[in-house]
Amino acid sequence: MAAIIELENLSKHYSSTIIGVDDVSLSVEDGEFVTLLGPSGCGKSTLLRMIGGFEAPTHGRIRLAERDVTWDPPYKRAVNMVFQDYALFPHMTVGENIAYGLKMMGMGRAEQRTAALEALTLVGLADRFDQRPNQLSGGQRQRVALARAIVRRPKVLLLDEPLSALDARLREQMQIELKHLHDKVGITFIMVTHDQTEALVMSDRVVVMEQGRIAQEGKPQDLYDHPVSPYVANFIGTTNFVPATVADATEAAATIETAAGSLQVLLDRPVAKGAEMTLGFRPEKTRALAEGEAAENALSGHVAEVIYYGLGVRVSVEIADGTRLYVDSLLADALARSTVPQVGTKMRVAVEPHNIFLFDGRVAP
Structure with a gap:
């Protein structure tokens, strides 16, 4: 598919020492759902705001549908943005909020109403047309903000932490609904979040950012199964890190010594x-x-903690050097195998060679 957004060596420097975004190049395909993921201060929101025209870059180029829009203001770009706080007008009805942008374009009142109703129908709120924002729940206000953003059919929809104000249960529901909305409207979504679950559940592609740069990008499963660095491995999912030394190695595999025993590891380098x-x-x-x-690829330690979390159980196993390993099991499987132990008991844990990542140097826990 053709690229709808192209970022070329994009940077944002606030001073010689404060760098928001540092030499980022990225291509986003038409109709793709891309998530910028990372902790606070990693540059993801700054990058999104530059795409939207709300911040000017220090260096680099932004192309939208093959047109250079680097210095264009937001209203001259075929993009819309959904803000974290929704930014709805409290004195307007839901319908008026959604139709406001169409009104500014000079569209007739009847056409405004038709387009607003269509957008509300897409988000399942056609019956709230005449209500005001303060009569809606948080999830409903979020949907209205989405309807307002898509009513003009932008080429790209930018979402800045769109679900952060919702409670956990509603947030999970909206993750699925937002993905379904993307499938319905077929336009490009670029979302910013620090929530790894949102990124994995909703995205076609995830861009993990670190200190203003792209640490790794790819499909969610590729990033989860093949992280290129400890930073990515630790940010996407939970990872056990164990200090080790290479005892022996061939081209395809290595024997790695740890404080809790030796493991076989498959090599790609x-x-x-x-x-x-x-x-x-x-x-x-x-x-x-x-x-x-019995198991060939196993480490030994003792149980330091047992955590019950509904469907499953997490066992924390401490090895000889003080490192803690976490083992997750579905509760039914753990009970059936009699592997829910008591704190203080000895335990061996096994991991298959192909499920082990290998990183250079020692990673701080």
């Missing part, structure tokens, strides 16, 4: 014997072994 490394693996891909159960 050469590693040197004696090199200090860090192993990474996901709690849900780590298995607690029942007493007496």
Whole structure:
């Protein structure tokens, strides 16, 4: 598909020492749902605001549908933005809020009403046309803000932490609804969030940002299964990190020594014997072994904590150097295998070689 947004070496420097965005190049395809993910201060919102024209870049270029819009104001770009606080006019009805932009374009009143009703129908609120924002729930106000943004059919919809003001249950519901809305309208969505679950659930592609730069981008599953750095591994999902040393290595695999035993690891690059490394693996891909159960790729420790979280149980296992490993199991599976242990008991945990990440150097816990 053709690129709808092209960012070329885009930077935003607030001073010689304060850099918001640092030399970012990114292409977004027409109709794609892309999420900019990262912690506060990583540059994701600044990047979004530059795409929307709300901030001017220090260096670089922004192209929208092959046209250079780097210095165009927001109203000259075929984009709309949904803000974190919704920014609805309290003195206007829902219908008037949605039709406001159409009115400014000079559209007739009947056409405004028709277009506003169509947009409200898309978000499931056609029956709230004549109500005011203060008569709506938080989730409904969010939908109105979305309807107002899509009514003019922009080429790109920008969403700045759109679900952050909602409670947990409504937030989960809106994640699915927002993805369905994207599928219905077919326009490009670019969303900013610090919530990894939102990014994984909703996106076609995730761009993880770190200190103003792109740390890694790709499909959600690719980033989850193949993080290129400890930063990405730790930000997308929970990761166990274990200090290790390479004991032996071939082209395809290595034996890695840790304080809790040795593990076999598959390699996608050469590693040197004696090199200090860090192993990474996901709690849900780590298995607690029942007493007496044999496994080749296992580490030994003792149970430091057992956490029950509804459907499952997380066991914290402390190894000899004080590192803690987390093992996640569905509660029914753990009970069936008798692997819900008591604090203080010895435990061995197994992880398959293909589920282990290998990073250079030692990663701080």
